[in-house]
Amino acid sequence: MKGNKNHLMVFLFALAAVSILVSGCTETSTSQSIQTQDVTTVTITDALGREVEIPENTEYVICSGVNTLRFLTYLEAQDMIVGIDRAETTSTASNAKPYSLANPQFATDYVIFGETRGQDDPEKILSLDPLPDVIIKTSSAMGYDPVELQEKTGIPVVVINTGDLAENRDDLDQSLRIIAQVVDKEERAEEVIAFFDEELGYLNAQTEDIAEEEKPTCYVGGIGRSGGPQGFQSTEPTYPPFLFTNALNVAYGDTDINVADVSKEKIIEWDPDYLFLDLNTIECGEERSGLSLLTNDDSYSLLSAVETGNVYGVLPFNKYGTNFGSVIADSYFVGKTLYPDRFEDVDLESKTIDIYTFLVCEGDEEKGKEIYDSMINTYEIPAFTRLDI
Structure with a gap:
């Protein structure tokens, strides 16, 4: 009888221990789930006038289409990329670009997520590790529609119009400022804009x-x-x-x-x-x-x-x-x-x-x-x- 009581006590103790462990795992799992979902976001307006909700603290981005990676480099945030489009993988004489020459890792260290001029591949984007928090994309009639790309990937797509140093200077400045909002480089953007103003002046x-x-x-x-x-x-x-x-x-x-x-x-x-x-x-x-x-x-x-x-x-x-x-x-x-x-x-x-x-x-x-x-x-x-x- 005494032996049965001892067995019963051991069983109850073990059951209590398992209950505690299960309870602890459940609490930890719930806590992790809440932390994953609790991402602070901000809303910015892109070049198409779209209000895009992005993470407040963006860590990773990709740049789709002409000038986007160039501008990111001007803002000294090129290390935030996790993938590259095919046009950025060559640095031959016929494709000599100062921002690429200064960053030879563009051609060797990154996975290609799409073809040139905005021809993105949503599946390749979703296979990137880590995933980009934001896709920065040039506005163009070519390539993936930014709204459709955002729907297919679930990743915010921020669009810029690249502009130039002459008639479309406002677009250029706006592009730098939009990207700066994404990557938290507002001060640097103003420095670049001021640099252009000074040289042209x-x-x-x-x-x-x-x-x-x-x-x-x-x-x-x-x-x-x-x-x-x-x-x-x-x-x-x-x-x-x-x-x-x-x-x-x-x-x-x-x-x-x-x-x-x-x-x-x-x-x-x-x-x-x-x-x-x-x-x-x-x-x-x-x-x-x-x-x-x-x-x-x-x-x-x-x-x-x-x-x-x-x-x-x-x-x-x-x-x-x-x-x-x-x-x-x-x-x-x-x-x-x-x-x-x-x-x-x-x-x-x-x-x-x-x-x-x-x-x-x-x-x-x-x-x-x-x-x-x-x-x-x-x-x-x-x-x-x-x-x-």
Whole structure:
């Protein structure tokens, strides 16, 4: 009888212990569940006017489409990405981008979640580890619709319009500020915006009072497009380095000109005093490149700029969107070339290094020098030099 009582006591003790353990596990599980669901959010307005609810403390993001990762790098938040789109995995000469050159890990360390220009893959996004808290996406008619992408992934999608440094400057500033809200970099965004203001303000101040009759005429050829490198007849009537230095672009204001195609006859008719060549044109090959045409085409040999040796190579800046630092560097080169007395105090190499150091190198001047060397020497002919025609 005594033995049975002992067995009963052991059984009851064991039952109590199991009950306590189960109770403890249940409480812990409930606590974890509540913690997972209790995420503080904030609402921001994206470029489409959508109110998007995102985590207050965003840790991880992905960047879809042109300029998004570039802007994230300008904001010094590139380490927050957990995946990459395919366009960011190459850093060859034909795809030289300062922000990528400064971050070679883009090409090697990240899983690809989609194709170029916003062609996202929801399944690949959901397989990322860790999952992004927010998807930052360029507004575009191409690629996944942002609302549909958000519905398929359950991840907030914040849209930006990339803008530019000229007519669409407000969009550019807004893009930086929207991304800054997502990644908690508002102060840095204002620094970048102020940097652009200061550089463009200086360029304008040095050139705005030059009389029209004192300005030489100029033309830029070989402007690359989304379709790839182009020949000498590819120009840009609103070429930013000419706009920012108040230069006389012979193609400006001619409404009959297709932005990507000017006739040879038109260029000969204009006969500009200075020619600039986007060195990306070299990739067209011997038969089509602007450099080859200027060298071998007898019609072009009669141009005043060719006869006087006023033909110069400039940095390409149309690479998966606009490399804004290279736009500013090209502007300083154009300014020094057209109006040397107005820019005699500017050391172009130091200025370009400073630009890259600030925008993509987090203040690391040695890295800024490396990016400068890489960009200037992307092709066999260095940029910012007189071309031997």
